[in-house]
Amino acid sequence: MAGNGTLPGSPYSGMVYAWGQLIDHDLDKTNNDGANHIDITVPDDDQTFGPGSTITLTRAVVDPKTGTQINAVTGWLDASMAYGSDAGTAASLRDANGRMKVSAGDNLPTADGAFVAGDTRASENPDLTALQTLVVREHNRCADQLRSAHPEWSSDKVCGTARSIVTGEIQNITYSGFLPLLLGSKAPGDYHGFDKSVDPRITEEFAGSAFRFGHTIVSGEIAYFDGTGGESGNQSLADAFFRAACDVRSQRRRSRPAAAPDGRHLAKVRRAPCGPAAQLLVRPAGRPGPRGRQHPA
Numbered sequence: 001m002a003g004n005g006t007l008p009g010s011p012y013s014g015m016v017y018a019w020g021q022l023i024d025h026d027l028d029k030t031n032n033d034g035a036n037h038i039d040i041t042v043p044d045d046d047q048t049f050g051p052g053s054t055i056t057l058t059r060a061v062v063d064p065k066t067g068t069q070i071n072a073v074t075g076w077l078d079a080s081m082a083y084g085s086d087a088g089t090a091a092s093l094r095d096a097n098g099r100m101k102v103s104a105g106d107n108l109p110t111a112d113g114a115f116v117a118g119d120t121r122a123s124e125n126p127d128l129t130a131l132q133t134l135v136v137r138e139h140n141r142c143a144d145q146l147r148s149a150h151p152e153w154s155s156d157k158v159c160g161t162a163r164s165i166v167t168g169e170i171q172n173i174t175y176s177g178f179l180p181l182l183l184g185s186k187a188p189g190d191y192h193g194f195d196k197s198v199d200p201r202i203t204e205e206f207a208g209s210a211f212r213f214g215h216t217i218v219s220g221e222i223a224y225f226d227g228t229g230g231e232s233g234n235q236s237l238a239d240a241f242f243r244a245a246c247d248v249r250s251q252r253r254r255s256r257p258a259a260a261p262d263g264r265h266l267a268k269v270r271r272a273p274c275g276p277a278a279q280l281l282v283r284p285a286g287r288p289g290p291r292g293r294q295h296p297a
């Protein structure tokens with residue numbers, strides 16, 4: 001995934017949005033309670049949805065004691081989108097040699113025709129699935145090297161060490177590449193060690209609103225490349241939602257350049273004949289959305 005920077009206002013490739021979504025799925029996931037509706041009423045003049053349409057949405061699962069949203073994944077940048085946020089999931093994704101399980105073609109493992117990863121959103125779009133796959137392949141590359149350098153190591157040690165390396169790589173890309181691109185001089189500076197006075201939990205403001213800025217920079221098209229680097233086709237992102245598992249090819253993918261953040265969503269994505277997941281993405285990002293408004297305090 002590498003764009004050529006031709007979109008006005010955006011010198012960055014589609015990797016910026018894809019990486020943002022990948023690390024978001026590492027950091028937070030708010031489950032819906034499925035009961036208390038805060039459906040979105042679509043304005044009658046909307047070009048995509050018909051008059052009188054609604055997009056179904058229910059409130060986030062909250063802690064009854066505090067009323068605050070519960071994060072369903074680990075809030076650390078710890079590669080939980082690849083390894084899982086609980087021990088059972090982590091165990092189900094690795095094999096007895098400390099490698100991560102894969103399916104044919106060195107792809108993510110599958111269950112019931114869908115890719116399986118540490119996070120349930122891994123197949124949401126092909127760019128995201130490609131990065132999820134890259135993380136698993138990198139784990140296995142590290143695990144193979146560790147195994148041959150230290151044949152006496154247990155598989156747990158191989159697996160744990162490979163995971164530490166991969167997690168460090170993800171943190172490095174995020175803090176050395178992604179955040180400086182995004183925040184410029186406001187990016188976090190050098191790391192000076194663990195500070196236990198900082199509350200590391202994900203805030204509702206971050207998950208419910210701030211980091212959703214990424215919805216405004218999504219690329220509307222995915223280009224396909226063959227083994228020689230030649231472009232072999234295009235697919236609208238709207239047609240690709242949750243289709244990654246049935247669409248694995250030898251072709252390589254890359255996104256068009258990231259859109260400039262402008263508080264709006266891409267028209268091409270808005271036209272998607274899609275399910276609730278993508279419909280929620282298309283809500284104008286410049287205004288506080290139902291999720292952001294759910295906790296007025």
Ligand code: HEM
Pocket residue numbers: 017018019020021024028029030031124125206207208211212213214215218237276277278280281291
């Ligand atoms: C094709 C790309 C994407 C799609 C289809 C998509 C779709 C969605 C959907 C359906 C939700 C749940 C909405 C809700 O229940 O309130 C969501 C949540 C979210 N998205 Fe995206 N998203 C995409 C890309 C991104 C990117 C690029 C970022 C950040 C750089 C991002 C950040 C977030 C965050 C922070 C949440 C809240 C997660 C939580 O804690 O539950 N998304 N997205």
